[in-house]
Amino acid sequence: MEEEKEGMSKRKGLYASKIKRAVHLLFFRRRLKPGVKGWELHRTLGSDYPKVLSLLDDYLEKLDLQVKTVPENEKSPAEKLSLEELDKARFYVTLRGELTPKESRMIGWRIDDLAGLAVTISYIISKKGQASRSEVEKLLSQKLPSWKASVNIDRYIRYGYIQEDERQQLYLDWRTRAEVDQKALVDLLLKSEQPTDTVATLAKKNEATADEENDSVAR
């Protein structure tokens, strides 16, 4: 009985130390991109690293954080990955719940930039994961000055939310896959409540604003 207890406490100690090492690997950025590859965790923590990550995930839940697995092949669901696929996947620690608009401002995002990012990502998703830069710029320019639309797209590319190829086509990039629940975003946008303004009144409002701007420029 005592031997069993001793074995159990040894195992607990072993996992506690593995969890600490996993925290060091996952939280501290060591390369250009945050997160860590499965094979690095495998090498450092041993072949039972999925169990270590699951224990860490349970612990992080209390802190409103989670261990996020991003498979190499986007199509395979993260819950059904084999050890080989897990080795190729990338792991991050992300927020489990939601940020409030006030909190998002505190971490350096202006409301315009965040709304622009939401529009860019959801539009690319709706276009089967690929949209031309000019289309996205046009869409953003409906509500942002066109120079800002272009600057914002460059910023989203720099942060790793989207990428651009030589044909000026935009695709979703690694950070969107790690941070954004794509299905939830599109569903929520479609279900979002219509404000009292209709398209027609909005158009009229826009015209009125444009007239006012022209007047002030003329003055």
Place this chain on the structure above:
Amino acid sequence: MTEKEVHASIGREKLQRIIEMCTAIENHTVDPFTLDVEEIIRIIRTYFPEWEKPEDLSLDAEALHHLATVIKLQSEWVKHRSTSLYTDPFILQEKIAVADKEEITRVFLKAWHPIVELEQLSLFSLSEAADYWSALLPLAERWKQPEEEAVEPGSISREELVKQRLLSDRYFTEELEEYWHELKVKTERDGENGRIRYWDFVGADTYEETVKRAFITSFLVTYGYATLEIHPLQEETYIKPAEKPKTTLNMEQLVSIPIAINYDDWQEWRKRRKE
């Protein structure tokens, strides 16, 4: 121009237009469903008996190939529409147009779970940095120009250059080829699956010789005489000799792989070899 030739010329033009249309669809500039597949097949079938020359037959095959790609795109489109991620871009555009930025942001924040990461100094890294700083020479010393002594131009023999270790006693390419043959022999004798462990090839009786062999081996890989296979999980590196030196390496994207040849690793390898 006979009537048959005119008919064939119109047919060629039509095939060209079909290929252009299909290419535009493949490049995602046109909706795949704008193409009437049945009509295109009818056109291809109508002109097929006219084709006798290989270039016409090749044009016909190319049109068919592009058409098949478009049908594949149509099938992918249908599959995507049936998935839960499908959203009509027009509906989405309409939603975006009427929603205000606060509403879009509120929605996005519900689906956004940003990565948490830390960038922080530790006591260990601070102490390492302090050690580095104290060992670092002042700029004035590091950038000091060596005092130059004017030397009259003279001549030097090849033997003298070899003695001063500026030139090898053999031409480098000869030495490289010799190593390549040695690699092939060793791989056949001690390796498996046409490859040999990196250390089993570069390792020698002295550390100096091992470093020299590693240096030349790096050129074997760079010049396409051999390739490296790296298994990060097993922490094992293999070297695989090429049957013939690959001359097209410049076309591929090359990567540099640093391999440390330190004294401890060499001693460990020797110990393992003795065992």
